Amino acid sequence: MVREKDFDIPFSGLKLGTHQFDFDIVESFFELFENSEVKKATLKVAIKLNKKATLLDLEFDISGNVELSCDTCADLYLQDLNEQFNLIVKFSDLVESTESDEIIILSTREHTLSLAKSIYEFIHLSLPSKRSHADEEECNQDMLENIRQFEIKEQTEKEDVEIDPRWASLKNIKHK
Template sequence: MKKFKEFDIPFVGLKEAKHQFDYQIENAFFESFDYDEFNKAAIQVSLELDKKSNMLELSFLAKGSVNVDCDLSNEPFDLPVNGKLHLVVKHGEEYNDEDEELLVIPHGEYQINVAQYVYEMIVLSVPVKRVHPGIKDGTLSSEIVERLEELKPKEENENNNKEIDPRWDTLKKLLTDK
C-alpha cells in the first residue's frame, strides 16, 4: 500500500489524547482502487483518533459529493455523500480484520493505514439506486425520460371500465363460501 502513504498514521509517537487528521478525497483515490463508478468526487474526510493505553478509537466522518450517472436516465448529477465509521484498534497475536468494527494488529506494529476504511465508508454511503433529483420532482426533461413515460404500464382504470368476465364471479364465490 505504498501508493496510500498519506493515509499511514504512525500512532507510536502520539500522546494519549485525541488527534485530528483531515483528508481531501478526489477521483484519483477511487481510481487507485480500480473503482470507476464516480465521474468526479470531492469529499472531505475527518478522522479523530483517540489514543488510549491499550487501544485506539478511530471515528471517521465523510461529507461531500460524488458525480454519478442516473440509473434511469443516464444523466450525470452530483449526489451528496455523508458517511460515518467507528473503528476500534487493539493489539493481539496476529492481524485480524474479520469484525468490521474491530481491528486487531500484531504487537510490533507502529502505524496503521486507513485508506481501505475511508474507501469502504464512502462507497457504502452511496445508495445502490441512483436517481437524478430532476426525475423525482419532474423537472428533468430528456429523451430517455420521455420514452420511459411512454412505455410505462397503463393504469388499471382501463380494466375497471370493461365488463368483468362472469367466470370470475363464480371463482369469487369460492372465497366467500366456507
Template sequence: MNTLRAYDIHIVGLDNKRYEYDFTSDSSFFAALEQDLIKAGNVKTHVVLEKSETMIRLDFHIVGTVEQTCDRSLDEYDEPVDTQQTMLLKFGDHNEELSDEIELIERNTATINVARYIFEFLSLSLPMKRLHPRFRNEEDEDDDQEVKLIYSSGSGAETDDGEANDQPDVDPRWAALRKLSDN
C-alpha cells in the first residue's frame, strides 16, 4: 500500500484553479494493486486537476507500455498504451459512484488517490483480443477478405444430359436474401 501513497493528491487547501501532476508507474505499481490483468509495465501519467467550488475535474493522459500475454501463442509482449480520459469528482454529503466518469466525494475529503483511476483507464484502453504484434498482420488480412457463404437445401442440380451442375439448388428464400446483399 505504501507504493500507492505516491498517487495521493492532497486537495484540502487547494485554491480554485488548475494544477498539474505527473506519475510514473512500473511493475511495483501493478503488483501493489493485487490484480491479474496487468503484471508489468512502464507508463507515465499526466494529470490535470481543475478545482472549483462544486467539483474537481481530473484529465488523465496515460502513455507507455504494459506487458500482456498473447491469447494465441501465450508469448509475452509489450502492448503500447496512449489514452486520454476524464473523471469528475463532485462534492456531496457521501461517497458514491454515479457513473463511469462521475463520482460524489465528501466535502471534507483531504486526499484523492488516483491509482485506481489510472489502472481502470489502462485496462479500458487494452484490446479485448490480446495478440502478439507478429499475428496482427494476419488478422488484418483476414478481416479485409470478403467471404460469402450460401446455404442450400440440395446437393446439386443435374442438367438434361445427366451431368452434375456446378451450381447447387438454392432455396428461394436464400436467393432472395442474396439479392438483397448484392445491392
C-alpha cells in the first residue's frame, strides 16, 4: 500500500541545481483519492527538479498506460500516455497568494514538497477526451452488434411514432 508521504520531496537539504526523482504509479496510488476516474495504471513519473535560490522549477514526464473504458464498446482497454507538465513552487507567507495547477505556494518555513496531489491531477489531465480502442477491430464485437441492433430498434420505434397519429399529436403538444 502506498502512502501520500511516499511522494514527498524533502527539498531543503538539496543543493541548488537539478535533481531527478522517479516514481512508479500503480493501482494502489489511486486508492489515496476518492472518486478517482483512473483505477488501474502502470505509469512512470520522472520529475526533474531544478532548485533555484527563490523557487523550485519542476518538469514532470508521465509515461506508461492507464486502463480506461472505451467510448465505442464500453470494454476496458489500455491507453498509452506520454505527457509533460511544469510546476513552479514559490515561497511566501502571505495568505492571499494564489495557487493553480502550475503554481504551488509554500510557506517559507516548509521543508517538504508533497507531490501526490499534483501527480494525481497531471495524470487526469493527460487522459484523452476521446477514449477508444486504437482500432475498432479490437473493440468488443458482440457489444458493437448489440449497439447496432439497439439503434435499429430505436429507429423502428421512432418511425412507428411518426406513423401513429395519436403519438403524432402528442409530439406536437411536446414541441409547443
